[in-house]
Amino acid sequence: MQNSKLGLDFQKVAHAKNVARNIADDVQKFVDQYTTVAVERTLCRLLGIDGIDANTVPLPNVLVDEIKDKGVLNQGILFFIGNAILETGMNPQEIAEKVAENQLDLTTLPIHQPEEIKRALQPYVEASIQRISERRNKKQHYLNTIGEGPKPYLYVIVATGNIYEDVVQAQAAARQGADIIAVIRTTGQSLLDYVPYGATTEGFGGTFATQENFRIMRKALDEVSEEVGRYIRLCNYCSGLCMPEIAAMGALEGLDVMLNDALYGILFRDINMQRTLVDQFMSRVINGFAGVIINTGEDNYLTTADAVEQAHTVLASDLINEQLALLAGLKEEQMGLGHAFEMDPALENGFLLELAQAQMIREIFPKATLKYMPPTKFMTGNIFRGHIQDALFNMIGIWTSQGIQLLGMPTEAIHTPFMSDRYLSIENAKYIFGNMKNIGDEVEFKKDGIIQKRAQEVLDNAISLLESIEREGLFTALEKGIFADVKRPKNGGKGLEGVAAKGQHYYNPFIELMLTNH
Numbered sequence: 001m002q003n004s005k006l007g008l009d010f011q012k013v014a015h016a017k018n019v020a021r022n023i024a025d026d027v028q029k030f031v032d033q034y035t036t037v038a039v040e041r042t043l044c045r046l047l048g049i050d051g052i053d054a055n056t057v058p059l060p061n062v063l064v065d066e067i068k069d070k071g072v073l074n075q076g077i078l079f080f081i082g083n084a085i086l087e088t089g090m091n092p093q094e095i096a097e098k099v100a101e102n103q104l105d106l107t108t109l110p111i112h113q114p115e116e117i118k119r120a121l122q123p124y125v126e127a128s129i130q131r132i133s134e135r136r137n138k139k140q141h142y143l144n145t146i147g148e149g150p151k152p153y154l155y156v157i158v159a160t161g162n163i164y165e166d167v168v169q170a171q172a173a174a175r176q177g178a179d180i181i182a183v184i185r186t187t188g189q190s191l192l193d194y195v196p197y198g199a200t201t202e203g204f205g206g207t208f209a210t211q212e213n214f215r216i217m218r219k220a221l222d223e224v225s226e227e228v229g230r231y232i233r234l235c236n237y238c239s240g241l242c243m244p245e246i247a248a249m250g251a252l253e254g255l256d257v258m259l260n261d262a263l264y265g266i267l268f269r270d271i272n273m274q275r276t277l278v279d280q281f282m283s284r285v286i287n288g289f290a291g292v293i294i295n296t297g298e299d300n301y302l303t304t305a306d307a308v309e310q311a312h313t314v315l316a317s318d319l320i321n322e323q324l325a326l327l328a329g330l331k332e333e334q335m336g337l338g339h340a341f342e343m344d345p346a347l348e349n350g351f352l353l354e355l356a357q358a359q360m361i362r363e364i365f366p367k368a369t370l371k372y373m374p375p376t377k378f379m380t381g382n383i384f385r386g387h388i389q390d391a392l393f394n395m396i397g398i399w400t401s402q403g404i405q406l407l408g409m410p411t412e413a414i415h416t417p418f419m420s421d422r423y424l425s426i427e428n429a430k431y432i433f434g435n436m437k438n439i440g441d442e443v444e445f446k447k448d449g450i451i452q453k454r455a456q457e458v459l460d461n462a463i464s465l466l467e468s469i470e471r472e473g474l475f476t477a478l479e480k481g482i483f484a485d486v487k488r489p490k491n492g493g494k495g496l497e498g499v500a501a502k503g504q505h506y507y508n509p510f511i512e513l514m515l516t517n518h
Helices: 010-031 037-046 059-069 077-088 092-100 114-145 163-176 211-228 240-253 262-269 273-290 298-304 311-327 350-364 383-399 419-435 450-472 474-479 510-516
Strands: 034-036 153-158 180-183 233-237 257-259 293-295 338-340 371-373 404-406 499-501
Touching: 010 273, 010 311, 010 350, 010 450, 010 474, 034 037, 034 273, 037 059, 037 077, 037 240, 037 273, 059 077, 059 092, 077 092, 077 114, 114 240, 114 273, 114 510, 153 163, 153 419, 163 180, 163 211, 163 419, 180 211, 211 233, 211 240, 233 240, 240 257, 240 262, 240 273, 262 273, 262 298, 262 311, 262 474, 273 311, 273 474, 273 499, 273 510, 298 311, 298 338, 311 338, 311 350, 311 450, 338 350, 350 383, 350 450, 371 383, 383 419, 450 474
Parallel strands: 153 180, 153 404, 180 233, 233 257, 257 293, 338 371, 371 404
Antiparallel strands: 034 499
16 A cells, blocks of 8 residues: 555545546547547558648648548548559559649549458558657667656756757757757647648747657757767647647657647637547557657646635546546556646745645656646746745655656746746756755655645545546536636537548557557
8 A cells, every 4th residue: 555645545546546537438438439630630641641732731631621521531531541552553642642733532533342441551550650669769779878867857948939949949958957848839839720841930939840840859859968968858749739640740750748638728729629639549649659758737727727726626637637648558657747836925835735735646646757837827027036936846846756847937927038047947956956855755744734634635625526527527527617717618619620420431550559569
């Protein structure tokens, strides 16, 4: 039986996980019956289809829009591509180019036998699985030879809008001590129903997530990893309307960490819940197979809801996300479940409450690479107070053995960080992590004190919330505004028109292959 510094009842934790599993199973029954335009475009990319047409529309969009416009999206793109391979003798890329030039109509070709279609696709499917496996092996080779920094990993952002300038900043951050570089995505990309193509040099508040940008940054981080003698991880976003596509691109280009959370898209981007939960499953299967750590976005709940009153919604969502991730084949170590240090600094004993919650999340998810988020809501532009807030956050990070410490910046609430701001943040974290390295092993908490009582209360409230979600189902709970005080309709939001129930010819071998070869 696990010991708890907080006096948590692990039978309650087991019950909470069972309830969360029932909620996840209910969602999965829905997911298994449907596909989306994003899932189908992902399959195109996994077959090696890339590039754009004369109007700069990505070829995966050209193919999937073609079958959607003809009313046969429900049969799936692989059925039509496999059939076209048999009929024309061309490879998937050539087929896509012919469709883009209006020289081929996939839906009017004579139909071959399903078994023949599957056989025609097999070499392309195997080549894709092989390519992702090789990419994963390359990363493992780095970890085996040059190693990595200690946990919590120091996670910093670059957000210039220009991938080449991002490279300069990312390499500088790695030399300063960062372990994970997150390339922030340009504002609004999550609402694009396509993935832009090529290297990009203009973005607002971040840089476009494209396959070429991934390749450029991974190469730059491999170079600096060899220089500094530790593997530097690359993080980007596969959230929004192109979740699984960007997951596939990240898998092919060797990304290590992906922000990946349907709930975040539903609540904060008004993406249709049916669409994004189907997309999330495929994206997580790919991330699981590629060895990617996913980051979930529960920390964002506390930017709109009160961090004291609504702490249990973070835990409840983490528990649901854990179960959805397990169904997609993700190992617990690949789960960067999110939580945050977001209480008002004027609150008496706020530090003790934050410590209780961070320790609680660590005990409930003992193997997860937890992602701990810094103060943002109560950062004012007073850089001196802000630096102290970040220091308190860093103390809790090392004390409770977090997995990923997303470093706060003293200039949060003023501007995108300068290299000097980042240096101060890394220095702050390294000083505290070194100075307080074993505090978590040394200090025990008073029985029935403020810290223990807070953790137990949050767990009890999370269980009550999960039980009510189990009764209604997650879709209804989201309609009622159960998370972040945000209500979303099941049939509203962006992207619903891109969802289709699977038809009789539907075929997607990647899910089974990735789940079984994990």
